[in-house]
Amino acid sequence: MVPTSAVILEMNSITKEFPGVKALSEVSLQVKANEIHAICGENGAGKSTLMKVLSGVYPYGTYTGDIVYQGNICQFKDIRASEAAGIVIIHQELALIPELSIMENIFLGNEPTRFGVINWREARRRTIELLARVGLADDPDTPVKEIGVGKQQLVEIAKALNKSVKLLILDEPTAALNESDSAHLLDLIRGLKSKGISSIMISHKLNEIEAVADAITIIRDGKTVETLDVAADGVDEDRIIKGMVGRTLESRFPDHTPTIGEVFFEVKNWTVAHPQIADRLVCKGSNFNVRRGEIVGFAGLMGAGRTELARSVFGRSYGKYLSGQIIKDGKEVQLRTVSQAINAGLGYVTEDRKTLGLNLLDDIKATTVSAALKKITHNMVINDDEEYNVAEDYRKQLRTKAPNVDEGVGKLSGGNQQKVVLAKWMFTDPDLLILDEPTRGIDVGAKYEIYGIIQKLADAGKGVIVISSELPELLGLSDRIYTIFEGAITGVLNKDEASQESLMKLMTAAKKSA
Amino acid sequence: MNALKQILGGNTRQFGMIFALVFLVVFFQIMTGGLTLTPDNVINLFNGNAYVLILAIGMVLVIIAGHIDLSVGSVAAFVGIVVALTMRDWHLPWYVGILMGLVLGALIGAWQGFWVAYVGIPAFIVTLAGMLLFRGANQAVGHSNTIPVGADFQYIGAGYLPEIGPNTGYNNLTLLIGVIVVVAIIIGELRARKAKAELGGEISPVWVTVAKLVLICAVVLYATYLFATGRPGTSFPIPGIILGVLVLFYGFVSSRTVVGRHVYAVGGNRHAAELSGVQSKKVNFLVIMNMSILAGLAGMIFVARSNASGPFDGTGWELDAIAAVFIGGAAVSGGVGTVVGSVIGGLVMAVLNNGLQLLGAGADQTQIIKGLVLLAAVAFDVFNKSQGKPSFIGLLTRGKGKAASPEVTADVVPNSTSETISHSA
Numbered sequence: 006m007v008p009t010s011a012v013i014l015e016m017n018s019i020t021k022e023f024p025g026v027k028a029l030s031e032v033s034l035q036v037k038a039n040e041i042h043a044i045c046g047e048n049g050a051g052k053s054t055l056m057k058v059l060s061g062v063y064p065y066g067t068y069t070g071d072i073v074y075q076g077n078i079c080q081f082k083d084i085r086a087s088e089a090a091g092i093v094i095i096h097q098e099l100a101l102i103p104e105l106s107i108m109e110n111i112f113l114g115n116e117p118t119r120f121g122v123i124n125w126r127e128a129r130r131r132t133i134e135l136l137a138r139v140g141l142a143d144d145p146d147t148p149v150k151e152i153g154v155g156k157q158q159l160v161e162i163a164k165a166l167n168k169s170v171k172l173l174i175l176d177e178p179t180a181a182l183n184e185s186d187s188a189h190l191l192d193l194i195r196g197l198k199s200k201g202i203s204s205i206m207i208s209h210k211l212n213e214i215e216a217v218a219d220a221i222t223i224i225r226d227g228k229t230v231e232t233l234d235v236a237a238d239g240v241d242e243d244r245i246i247k248g249m250v251g252r253t254l255e256s257r258f259p260d261h262t263p264t265i266g267e268v269f270f271e272v273k274n275w276t277v278a279h280p281q282i283a284d285r286l287v288c289k290g291s292n293f294n295v296r297r298g299e300i301v302g303f304a305g306l307m308g309a310g311r312t313e314l315a316r317s318v319f320g321r322s323y324g325k326y327l328s329g330q331i332i333k334d335g336k337e338v339q340l341r342t343v344s345q346a347i348n349a350g351l352g353y354v355t356e357d358r359k360t361l362g363l364n365l366l367d368d369i370k371a372t373t374v375s376a377a378l379k380k381i382t383h384n385m386v387i388n389d390d391e392e393y394n395v396a397e398d399y400r401k402q403l404r405t406k407a408p409n410v411d412e413g414v415g416k417l418s419g420g421n422q423q424k425v426v427l428a429k430w431m432f433t434d435p436d437l438l439i440l441d442e443p444t445r446g447i448d449v450g451a452k453y454e455i456y457g458i459i460q461k462l463a464d465a466g467k468g469v470i471v472i473s474s475e476l477p478e479l480l481g482l483s484d485r486i487y488t489i490f491e492g493a494i495t496g497v498l499n500k501d502e503a504s505q506e507s508l509m510k511l512m513t514a515a516k517k518s519a
Numbered sequence: 520m521n522a523l524k525q526i527l528g529g530n531t532r533q534f535g536m537i538f539a540l541v542f543l544v545v546f547f548q549i550m551t552g553g554l555t556l557t558p559d560n561v562i563n564l565f566n567g568n569a570y571v572l573i574l575a576i577g578m579v580l581v582i583i584a585g586h587i588d589l590s591v592g593s594v595a596a597f598v599g600i601v602v603a604l605t606m607r608d609w610h611l612p613w614y615v616g617i618l619m620g621l622v623l624g625a626l627i628g629a630w631q632g633f634w635v636a637y638v639g640i641p642a643f644i645v646t647l648a649g650m651l652l653f654r655g656a657n658q659a660v661g662h663s664n665t666i667p668v669g670a671d672f673q674y675i676g677a678g679y680l681p682e683i684g685p686n687t688g689y690n691n692l693t694l695l696i697g698v699i700v701v702v703a704i705i706i707g708e709l710r711a712r713k714a715k716a717e718l719g720g721e722i723s724p725v726w727v728t729v730a731k732l733v734l735i736c737a738v739v740l741y742a743t744y745l746f747a748t749g750r751p752g753t754s755f756p757i758p759g760i761i762l763g764v765l766v767l768f769y770g771f772v773s774s775r776t777v778v779g780r781h782v783y784a785v786g787g788n789r790h791a792a793e794l795s796g797v798q799s800k801k802v803n804f805l806v807i808m809n810m811s812i813l814a815g816l817a818g819m820i821f822v823a824r825s826n827a828s829g830p831f832d833g834t835g836w837e838l839d840a841i842a843a844v845f846i847g848g849a850a851v852s853g854g855v856g857t858v859v860g861s862v863i864g865g866l867v868m869a870v871l872n873n874g875l876q877l878l879g880a881g882a883d884q885t886q887i888i889k890g891l892v893l894l895a896a897v898a899f900d901v902f903n904k905s906q907g908k909p910s911f912i913g914l915l916t917r918g919k920g921k922a923a924s925p926e927v928t929a930d931v932v933p934n935s936t937s938e939t940i941s942h943s944a
């Protein structure tokens with residue numbers, strides 16, 4: 006056994022450049038045996054890049070500096086090489102194949118064979134074992150697309166365990182998870198530590214880091230700022246934030262006094278069926294309204310139907326519409342397509358930016374204007390200069406970290422991609438903006454900025470709906486919160502009545518009276 | 520070399536293509552002892568390839584949207600024979616024939632677009648069916664005969680700009696077009712410079728702009744000279760004019776109009792496009808329909824050039840067009856490509872074809888070489904992307920600090936074969 010304090014991984018003076026961007030400059034990192042080591046930093050600080058260097062995604066030779074792992078200098082030429090050494094990375098975006106089963110995903114690229122034929126019996130035996138280790142009771146044959154993100158994350162870990170991982174890298178593993186799934190995942194990581202598997206974890210959820218990490222390395226603008234020992238230094242969230250942004254943040258939410266007008270948007274008896282399964286209702290006669298200048302929160306567990314409700318209202322872009330009315334500014338409107346919804350003044354920022362929100366081949370400027378091309382089109386011709394100016398304005402306003410607006414969105418860090426998506430919808434200048442998990446994967450500083458932007462939109466007399474799995478965020482931001490449980494709205498609480506407990510109660514059980 | 524690259528513009532892929540084209544022309548000019556750059560040969564080259572280049576324009580849009588069209592050769596042949604037959608039997612004037620051909624192309628396109636866009640059958644299948652269907656239809660309608668067309672109709676495929684004005688010893692209209700193109704290029708460049716300066720963007724040094732303009736204008740003027748001094752009766756060919764107009768039109772539409780943007784959006788990420796209000800079905804329908812219209816036009820030009828429509832017209836055209844598009848930098852997975860790039864890709868193939876013929880290579884050798892060139896062009900792209908290295912040409916032209924080598928995207932790897940999206944056609 007390695008003594009607990011022994012350093013197992015050293016990354017020394019790692020420098021990594023992309024064309025025009027120095028993502029990492031002389032970054033160093035030391036991870037000890039039996040440690041959960043957190044990496045914190047703002048969006049675009051270089052956290053994911055550092056982990057990609059470590060795991061061979063960026064092969065030896067494309068960066069400078071050394072990696073010393075268990076006393077050996079490592080020059081990984083690809084991911085397989087790092088996996089052979091016991092370093093396994095779980096990426097910021099899940100890399101499972103939705104159509105394949107849990108078992109097939111776990112063994113993908115690593116299939117047990119006998120005489121060249123896949124031995125499924127052996128695979129199944131090991132899958133059951135692995136699933137038990139991560140605390141998942143599902144059938145190994147279930148297609149991955151049918152289990153929630155929380156469970157998918159566990160499948161990723163099972164897959165890593167199957168590769169005899171010794172150092173597990175998790176890039177924002179809980180970003181898409183709700184609190185109970187996150188708690189389960191963090192317990193699992195702690196459990197792995199006690200079995201001698203160290204982890205490196207990137208997260209913007211600082212409370213989790215404070216709870217689970219033994220040491221924290223903070224990166225800012227591609228440079229190591231400091232490494233903190235959580236127990237010895239008595240580190241708390243404020244201390245981490247100070248390291249990340251270079252100053253203390255007085256409050257997580259900007260001060261705001263809402264000026265709320267009359268109801269201008271109303272949805273009545275909204276009933277929608279699942280797109281494939283006709284007799285499964287995803288929205289069950291929902292009623293809600295939004296007033297001018299109001300920020301309305303939608304709380305609910307993962308899979309409660311918040312996204313489904315929002316998307317079905319947004320031009321019926323999800324599910325089969327059965328019945329219900331939408332009333333805007335006192336008149337009933339028919340929003341059958343997304344373009345009708347956009348024209349009626351609705352905007353919807355999806356929770357899943359990679360598959361639903363962005364064309365990764367596009368650049369920042371084309372993305373920014375893509376939902377409102379009409380605004381920069383004159384006599385059927387798109388005005389390039391206006392496009393550039395608009396995109397540049399939003400880049401400055403949202404402080405998107407990119408060299409210029411000609412940069413491809415595929416090259417931005419996760420948080421900065423989210424800002425570009427926000428810019429795209431802000432540019433449509435909607436009356437009602439629906440934000441689905443708007444701060445997922447966004448750093449504390451940028452969150453504060455985004456909250457400020459949301460409040461400014463509301464102050465301009467618009468309505469904003471915020472769907473979020475982070476209750477503190479909903480409580481800090483919303484003027485009123487609806488709770489949703491299994492497709493039905495179970496209650497609505499004003500800011501002053503709402504608390505984590507009262508929301509939780511409504512989110513987990515249908516109305517007692519019903 | 521770096522300066523040269525600066526002069527020819529930033530896009531490495533496009534630069535590589537132009538470089539390859541110039542290299543090929545010079546290579547064949549030397550190897551054939553000056554037979555390549557003669558008026559006759561250049562005119563021939565344009566006439567003999569205009570239809571493939573026109574198909575490439577439609578095909579690149581189809582491919583950007585994430586589809587493929589295998590039916591273009593058969594559609595071209597079918598439209599060609601129907602137009603030839605009706606003009607002969609109903610004594611239609613040439614312009615009615617052309618109009619009818621375009622309408623027929625549109626109908627065929629609507630048929631195929633319906634299945635692709637609204638029923639959701641992959642374009643590969645729909646157009647494979649179309650390839651068989653319209654080939655059969657061509658032979659059924661024409662009873663596998665060859666149908667001649669009249670002299671006035673032949674003008675669109677084999678005609679030249681007429682001689683007008685004083686006798687200068689050159690073809691006046693060709694000269695005029697050359698001058699207009701040169702002026703347009705200069706004005707365009709100066710405007711772009713001014714706009715960039717106003718936006719506070721990075722503007723290249725004056726000498727670069729001047730050198731760039733001088734270079735491009737010299738090429739254009741030399742080409743003008745070649746076209747204007749051919750055998751008596753020849754000048755800039757009509758198919759070349761049609762092609763030029765189409766390149767301008769589609770280049771503009773694809774980069775500067777809403778429909779054009781939507782084509783890229785649908786090919787890049789259909790779901791994201793739909794949630795941004797793009798009607799992806801409509802876009803797919805239009806793109807497929809447009810392809811058949813252009814196929815019809817290409818078919819008519821070919822019939823006009825060969826004086827008759829035959830049962831085997833257009834065989835294998837789809838493959839030439841697709842090859843041109845991929846050599847021109849489009850991605851198999853959609854979302855990437857440019858009209859100009861595809862036309863240059865088509866020209867590379869055309870020059871290769873022509874040069875090899877002049878050198879006396881047989882059809883067998885020509886095919887082998889063309890196949891290898893296609894493979895090599897795309898392989899270079901893919902290889903360089905996966906290595907995160909600049910392309911071969913990028914290596915030659917590598918400048919300090921800013922290598923043109925976007926590495927494969929960090930979190931998600933879009934599997935495109937071209938470097939970056941470029942809307943600037």
Ligand SMILES: Nc1ncnc2c1ncn2[C@@H]1O[C@H](COP(=O)(O)OP(=O)(O)OP(=O)(O)O)[C@@H](O)[C@H]1O
Nearest residue numbers: 023028048049050051052053054416418419420929
């Ligand atoms: N493939 C790439 N090409 C060019 N630049 C890149 C590429 N990948 C990352 N970058 C740049 O490198 C910097 C660091 O990115 P990285 O993804 O490591 O950030 P991060 O710290 O993980 O941020 P986040 O918290 O938003 O995920 C950013 O400025 C990003 O734009």
Ligand SMILES: [Mg+2]
Nearest residue numbers: 053097418419
């Ligand atoms: Mg990251």
